[in-house]
Amino acid sequence: MAEATRSRLALDWREGFFKELHARSQQGLPPEDIDITHRKTLLGVLGWDIYKEDRRHFVGLDNDGGELLGVYKPAPEAYEKALGLAKVRPDEAVMVAAHAYDLRAAKALGTNTAYVYRWTDDRSEDMNVVRRENNVFLGESESENGMEGLYSAIEALN
Known part of the structure; x- marks a missing residue:
């Protein structure tokens, strides 16, 4: 950018x-x-307010999410409670994260996943495996668009 x-x-x-x-x-x-x-x-x-249409929602659950939900990621209950609050099914949601373990837990519930590569995180993960595990992989190289490509990547999931 x-x-x-x-x-x-x-x-x-x-x-x-x-x-x-x-x-x-x-x-x-x-x-x-x-x-x-x-x-x-x-x-x-x-421009994320556009997600109010088509039953798509953004629910921000970062470090304070555990306090709100009473359980921390990657416990399945954290995702189930978040989906319940947003009133969406797992297949209607996309979990965006920079930690493969968070996305694996969400994926196990049937949620679409988008991995955001950060060179500081998941250093012991095999990124080829992480790419295969997720619906979307953003950011390791310029051709992967980084966060700038998030909206179009999520649109392509529908």
């Missing part, structure tokens, strides 16, 4: 974050968890 694009993304995200804080204040709503506000505004900047 070009530096100018990254800068624009960061500025749009920051502006959206403060707009969201102001809007909540104007509506008399209590403050929400800052991570939720950051996630929500980033998804808005990236």
Whole structure:
């Protein structure tokens, strides 16, 4: 991603974050968890609100997901609870992660999976195996589009 694009993304995200804080204040709503506000505004900047159509949803379960669900990934219950909250079947969902063990657990439940390669993670994994295990593999080389290719890769699953 070009530096100018990254800068624009960061500025749009920051502006959206403060707009969201102001809007909540104007509506008399209590403050929400800052991570939720950051996630929500980033998804808005990236255009992820389109997933409200076609029964596709984005549910962000990162490090705080275990607290919310009462169980941590890769326990099957974590995925089952997340799917239940989103009101989707496993075959209607896509788990996006940078850890093969998280994706294996989701795949076992029938969820589509998208692996995001990060050179800092899964160093002991055979990436050829990881490629075969997942519906989508993003990011080890420029030809694999990295995160920029996520939307089109998910679209291709339908």
